[in-house]
Amino acid sequence: MCNCQKTNENFSYDIIKTDKHTGARRGVLHTPHGDIQTPIFMPVGTAATVKSVLPSTLKEIEAQIILSNTYHLYLRPGSDIVEKAGGLHKFMNWDRPILTDSGGFQVFSLGALRKISDDGVIFNSHIDGSRHIFTPESVMEIERQLGADIVMAFDECTAFGTEYAESKIAMERTLKWLKRCFESKHNDKQMLFPIIQGNMYEDLRIESVKATSEFAQCGIAIGGLSVGEPAEVMYKMLDLLQPFYPEKMPRYLMGVGTPDYIIEGVMRGVDMFDCVLPTRIARNGTAMTSNGSVTVRNANYKEDFTTLDSECDCYCCKNFTKAYLRHLVNTNEILACTLLSIHNIRFLLKLTENIRKAIENDNLLEFRKQFYEKYYGKLLQN
RNA sequence: GGGAAGAUUCCCGAGCGGCUAAAGGGAGCAGACUGUAAAUCUGCCGUCUUCGACUUCGGUGGUUCGAAUCCACCUCUUCCCA
Numbered sequence: 001m002c003n004c005q006k007t008n009e010n011f012s013y014d015i016i017k018t019d020k021h022t023g024a025r026r027g028v029l030h031t032p033h034g035d036i037q038t039p040i041f042m043p044v045g046t047a048a049t050v051k052s053v054l055p056s057t058l059k060e061i062e063a064q065i066i067l068s069n070t071y072h073l074y075l076r077p078g079s080d081i082v083e084k085a086g087g088l089h090k091f092m093n094w095d096r097p098i099l100t101d102s103g104g105f106q107v108f109s110l111g112a113l114r115k116i117s118d119d120g121v122i123f124n125s126h127i128d129g130s131r132h133i134f135t136p137e138s139v140m141e142i143e144r145q146l147g148a149d150i151v152m153a154f155d156e157c158t159a160f161g162t163e164y165a166e167s168k169i170a171m172e173r174t175l176k177w178l179k180r181c182f183e184s185k186h187n188d189k190q191m192l193f194p195i196i197q198g199n200m201y202e203d204l205r206i207e208s209v210k211a212t213s214e215f216a217q218c219g220i221a222i223g224g225l226s227v228g229e230p231a232e233v234m235y236k237m238l239d240l241l242q243p244f245y246p247e248k249m250p251r252y253l254m255g256v257g258t259p260d261y262i263i264e265g266v267m268r269g270v271d272m273f274d275c276v277l278p279t280r281i282a283r284n285g286t287a288m289t290s291n292g293s294v295t296v297r298n299a300n301y302k303e304d305f306t307t308l309d310s311e312c313d314c315y316c317c318k319n320f321t322k323a324y325l326r327h328l329v330n331t332n333e334i335l336a337c338t339l340l341s342i343h344n345i346r347f348l349l350k351l352t353e354n355i356r357k358a359i360e361n362d363n364l365l366e367f368r369k370q371f372y373e374k375y376y377g378k379l380l381q382n
Numbered sequence: 383g384g385g386a387a388g389a390u391u392c393c394c395g396a397g398c399g400g401c402u403a404a405a406g407g408g409a410g411c412a413g414a415c416u417g418u419a420a421a422u423c424u425g426c427c428g429u430c431u432u433c434g435a436c437u438u439c440g441g442u443g444g445u446u447c448g449a450a451u452c453c454a455c456c457u458c459u460u461c462c463c464a
Contacts, residue, residue: 046418067417105417113419126419152417195417226416254417261416276418283421284414299411329421337421 011191011218013250019359022267026359029219029250029271031149032189033089033097036064038250038271039355041262041348042099044279047072048082048092051279052337053345055094061314061346062353064096065149067274070142071103071134075125079145087147099274100148102139104155104174104195104223105255116156118173136180144187152221153181155195160228167199171208178215193252195223200233202240209244220245221252222270226261234261238268245269259288259351259375263368266355273352278344283337285329288347292375294322296340301326314346315339 010032017026029036043050043058046069050058058066068088073079085091088098107114107121114123120135136154143151154177156170174197185192194212198204212220222241225234238253245251250271256262257275265273278288285297289309294301296308304322316325316339328336351371358367 042417044418051418052421069418072418099417101417106419108417110419155417157417221417223417228416252417257416275416276420277416280415280418280420280422284423285421286415295413297412332421334421 008188008217010188013218013248015248017360019364020362022364023269024266024355024359024364025269025271026356027250027271031065031097031191033095033149034064036097036272037353037356039262039266039352039359040064040272041257041345041352042067042272042274043345044274044276045092046276047076048088050345051283051341052334053279053341055092057315057342058094058345059096061342062349063345065099066094066096067099067101068092068146068148069101069103069106070139070146070152071101071106073100073146074103074132074142075127079142083145083147089147097150098148099150099193100143100146100152101254102143102152102154103134104152104157107134108157108159108227111159116173118176120154120177136177137184140181140184140192144185144190147190149190150219151185151190151192153178153192153194155197155223157197157224157227158199160200162199164199164201164204167197167201168204171197171199171204175208175211178212182215191218193219193221195221195254196241197224199224200229200237202237205237205240206244209241213244213246216246216249219250219252219272221254223254225253226256231261231264235264235268238265238270242269257348259348259371262348262351263355263371266359267364267368275348278348279341282340282344285336285340287325287340288344290347290374292377296322296325296336297329298326308343309347312343312346312350314343316343316346 012030013027015025015027027038029038042065043063044067048068050066073082082088082091089095107116107123110123110126113126114121120133122131122133124131134154139154155174158167158170174195178194181192194215196205196208196212198208225237251269252272253265253270255275256265256273257277262273285295287294287296287308290311294308301322306322307317308322308325309317320339325336325339354367355364358364
């Protein structure tokens with residue numbers, strides 16, 4: 001019996017299995033550029049490139065969908081250029097699904113350069129200081145020009161520690177903007193994902209998830225988490241939200257990418273994750289491996305002629321030693337960025353692949369236990 | 383043979399009587415990184431277990447309350463003239 005939720009001809013989500021013990025979901029999201037098996041990790045390619053990794057390599061390591069960014073592409077090269085190029089897929093030579101973030105996060109992370117009002121955000125470019133305005137309408141237009149499969153609503157993300165009153169205003173503003181995003185978007189080839197906000201305040205989060213769900217058509221996102229709060233706080237928020245999501249849609253936890261956050265997220269009903277972490281730490285000389293984090297740059301790998309991760313099937317792990325990788329990192333060679341990025345992305349993709357298998361076998365709890373023992377060298381709480 | 387400049391902590395290089403264990407780079411070592419203003423950023427970097435103590439600025443000997451800094455000689459380096 002198909003339980004798929006048809007939203008339009010181009011998008012639908014099937015839940016093909018639910019883990020008996022945790023309720024974690026194994027699903028498939030259908031998009032115009034192909035299917036996405038969930039739970040999934042999505043590599044981030046902010047400026048229309050996953051830094052230092054070829055699209056062909058991303059396919060080899062089985063990346064199913066990648067992110068790109070509205071704010072950054074709007075500034076450079078300009079969303080009109082991308083549109084003239086035939087859209088983002090063509091421009092960057094990636095024919096699988098793409099998700100574009102709206103720039104809401106940049107409004108947050110480039111905080112010093114902007115001014116927010118109900119109408120939108122006036123901000124100065126971090127590149128040349130020039131003044132620009134983002135409104136829900138303009139962001140939807142930019143995302144239309146870029147042409148990603150999934151487009152994020154324009155939201156306001158608040159920092160951990162933001163006071164209640166301010167968080168409430170931001171959450172309510174995000175809802176108002178959401179309504180305008182939907183009103184200004186007329187394109188069945190793109191799926192708009194609304195974003196839940198509300199900082200760490202339970203009533204705000206619940207209000208946000210309820211109202212946001214009204215708009216969700218085939219996917220909903222959880223924003224404003226993993227912004228510096230303790231892990232337990234984030235887990236608590238995810239627990240809180242879980243009863244309120246639209247049932248048969250994928251849930252996307254934005255900006256999350258450590259292995260434990262991903263596993264804990266899946267156990268709390270999340271289906272999609274993205275994070276710059278694997279590529280950023282790669283460029284800074286660190287790898288995630290099945291035996292835990294490895295700072296390849298460290299001196300103790302100088303004469304370590306073993307592979308980075310014997311359980312990994314990526315190009316880096318099949319062909320190079322830690323001593324060589326350390327040498328590349330140490331001499332500031334570009335190849336270090338590439339090889340470690342390939343590995344780290346593959347590691348998280350493989351993690352989500354294993355999670356999917358575990359769900360299929362009603363085995364997620366046992367998988368989690370074994371993974372933690374190996375990765376963190378300890379048993380975690382239940 | 384004659385003249386000139388110089389020798390500083392792993393390297394380069396500032397300092398030119400006390401505020402100097404000695405600027406700044408580099409190298410080295412470690413840490414951070416979570417919807418990418420990040421191939422970035424932070425810390426350590428003479429020795430000792432910390433406050434602190436001790437040993438350092440080519441060598442030796444002086445001047446001085448006090449010297450990496452001033453003087454003498456020695457050693458070595460570089461440059462110019464024969």
